[in-house]
Amino acid sequence: MEHSVSPEGEKFKIPDEQDYKKEFARLEKLAKAHRKDGQEIVVVMGLGFVGAVMAGVVADSTDKKTGKPGKFVIGMQRPSPRSFWKIPLFNRGISPVKAEDPEVAPMIERCVTKKKTLTATYTYDALKLADALVVDVQCDFLKQELGNLRSGHADISALEESFKVIGEKIDPKCMVLIETTVPPGTTEFVAYPLVKKAFKKRGIEEEPLLAHSFERVMPGRDYVKSVRDFWRVCSGINEESRKRVVTFLSEVLNVDKFPLTVRDLQNRGKQLPGHHPGLPGRVERLCRNERGGPHQGHQRDQGAAHPQQHDFPRAGDRRVLPPERRRAGALVLQAPPGF
Secondary structure, eight states: OOEEEOTTOOEEEOOOHHHHHHHHHHHHHHHHHHHHTTOEEEEEEOOSTTHHHHHHHHHHOBOTTTOSBOEEEEEEOOOOTTTTTHHHHHTTTOOSSOOSOTTHHHHHHIIIIISOOEEEEOOGGGGGGOSEEEEOOOOEEEOSBTTBGGGOEEEOHHHHHHHHHHHHHSOTTOEEEEOSOOOTTHIIIIIHHHHHHHHHHTTOOSOOEEEEOOOOOOOSTTHHHHHHSSOOEEEESSHHHHHHHHHHHHHHSOTTTSOOEEOSSOSSOOOOTTSOTTHHHHHHHHHHHHHTSOOOGGGGGGTOSOGGGSSSOOTTOOOSSOGGGOOTTBOSOOOOTTO
């Protein structure tokens, strides 16, 4: 029997097939009850240092007109031996992340045990219940040498697998918000093709409602405020997703004091945390040079026929890196010469 062990040493049995059935029945019952109360069902995928707190922020939000909770949040974490322990602790109201910010632990406890607007689960079937899905799956920039970005790469393998599952599970009307820090072009050229392909297999003709607003968390005593009370940039892959993400963020963040910046284009210039602010633009120029043509992303809002017609990295693309540097899950983030 396999177990997951918490940092405090408590053991939790990894769920089996029967556990999955009971768990989804529990979630269905909760979702039905909260929808009856007029609440939107939000699934946060990934309960790491970013996802756990984002789940709490969304669950702690209230309708600005009525003052009542407007969201019921399901935090979802895959049940690996390394991280399954987060689920049972979360459902006791115990934060799975230890933070210097004194607001984190009380917020999660309040939402789970008092407001009843937050629960955690291990089943991907939770995605079937989502009106909105927030993706906080890790995407690490891996350095091969200290101080040398040219030998590093972004590992998007976990994200690629997540997008495949998302496409297989979600309702086509579910808005998918990517918060994970990702390389430029990921929403349009990695997430979109993977979700669209899964939709096609399911016989779904609707366009995926993909949006992004990358987290800018600042660990420390103001960690929660850096999520809730801070400026955000957001956009979507089409007009409907753009409208949906603006509405969603406006309902859960302090946009009165920190207004949203809504972009018309896709994520062409996301800065990687801890790296030079000019890197995304330089990466884009590198891609442009290596692929033999200018980036045509601006045509997306001018009637471009399909995202995959753009001359930009796509899902599974390894061609920008030379053969000796190609890795599974590595996406187009070799820094240009002289960087």
